[in-house]
Amino acid sequence: MNTISFARGVPAAELLAVEQLADCAKTAIERDGASVLLYGHTLGYQPLREWIGERHGVDPGRVVVTNGSLQAFHFVLSAFAGAGRVIVERPTYDRPRSILSGFDEVPVDDDGLELDELERLLDSVEPPAFLYTIPTFQNPTGVTLSEERRRDLAELAKIRSLRILEDDPYGLVRFEGDVLPTLFELEGGRNVMYSSSFSKTIAPGLRVGYVILPEAIAAGLEDVVASTYITPALVTQATVLEFLRRGLLEPNLERVRALLRARRDAMLEALERELGGRAGWSRPEGGYFLWLELPDGIDATELLGRATEAGVTFVPGPDFGGEPGSARLAFSFASPAEIDEGVSRLAGLVPAAATVELG
Ligand SMILES: Cc1ncc(COP(=O)(O)O)c(C=O)c1O
Incomplete structure (x- = not known):
């Protein structure tokens, strides 16, 4: 029996534009030759920094292109070392x-970060280094911060001089609903730093992510970046730029959104059929994940052991700081037919009489 993975937060192979990327890589190397095959600018491939700067309306000097956005998180941390603890969402x-x-934690509900709780925490702790938040199609819950809360949080950042790192790798992977302004746009990018990635919009193996920082902080990172990898991987940055310049991003996003939407729909339908009234789950309008609240008394970590034997995997909620009865289900990797089968396998392990207290 094939194991069906709801654990892997990665795209299925059919989401990747293999041929187009191969052609872009060839062009990038042939055209840019030595400039991408030697060491280059510490903070990233300059023409890509310019493209990103233009897209976000900022000076390219503020853009640091990294080997994936997780690397950007490390660099931001190093910039604020000793500046206090980081606040994160729970989960x-x-x-x-x-x-x-x-770290300190602030809970997330169906509308994202709970701002009252954030204020309470800010009143009771030393000033934090920054708040790390994923406002759109959050990993792991799939939840999106409402527009009202975005405006309030941007305002709070100004009033309280609260530094925020807005991590937004999934924002462009929206299947439906209105596009919401980012915190970075609402606040103007003074206290809000913004990171994103081409991992979910083109391909994760390219390892191209970025962060937009106040200029002095970006420039101040040169030493730590140089000591980490001298120069990031320039060939893939030039490949991404070629992909962007050929106008391939938007059609790729359309394709990726359609494929992911079909997977999300398959998961929602199967959950309704198999666990309707017995469990609860989020209904994300985009991204890779949904959040499952198991019936009362069922422990996700214990369930995972039995699920693995039954040929389906997921990540238990406690890995993200969630409740014992919660789980992250990724719909990005398995096909719609596998998702249907995987949810049946999972539901078969949940006692029929079980119920959940829905909030
Ligand atoms: C919220 C979030 N941030 C950052 C990353 C890291 O992405 P990458 O390093 O591939 O850009 C991921 C990957 O799953 C993610 O879910």
Whole structure:
């Protein structure tokens, strides 16, 4: 029996534009030759920094292009070392949780970060280094910060001089609903730093992500970046730029959105059929993940053991700081037919009489 993975937060192979990327890579190397095959600018391939700067309406000197946006998180951390603890969402992306030696947490509900809780925390702790938030199609819950809360959080950032790192790798992967302004746009990019990535919009193996910082902070990172990798991987940055210049991003996004939407729909339909009334789950308008609240008394970590034997995997909620009865289901990797089968396998392990207290 094939194991069906709802654990892997990666795109299925059919989401990748292999031929187009191969052609872009060839052009990039042939055209840019020595400039991408030697060491280059520490903070990234200059023409790509310019493209990103133009897209976000900022000076390219503020853009640091990194080997994936997780690397950008490390650099931002190093810029604020000793400046206090980081505040994260609960639950949040598991890697920052494991990277940070200590952090404070603010819960997330169906509308994203709970701002009252954030204010309460800010009143009771030393000023934080920054707030790390994923406002759009959050990893792991799939939840999106409402427009009202975005405006309030941007205002709060101004009033309280609260530094924020807005991590936004999924924003462009929207299947439906209105596009919402980013915190970075609302606040003007003074206290809000913005990171994103081409991992979910083109391909993760390219390892091209970026962060937009105040100019002095970006420039101040040159030493730590040089000591980390001298120069980031320029060939893939030039490949991404070629992809962008050929106008391939928008058609690629259309394709990726359609494929992911079909997967999300398959998961929602199967959950309704198999666990309707017995469990709860988020209904994301984009991204890779949804959040499952298991019936009362069912422990996700224990369930995972049995699920793995039954041929389906997921990540238990506690890995992200979530409740014992919660789980992250990724719909990005399995096909719609596999998703249907995987949800049946999972539901078969949940006692029929179980119910969940829905909030
Ligand atoms: C919220 C979030 N941030 C950052 C990353 C890292 O992405 P990358 O390093 O591939 O740009 C991921 C990857 O899954 C993610 O979910």
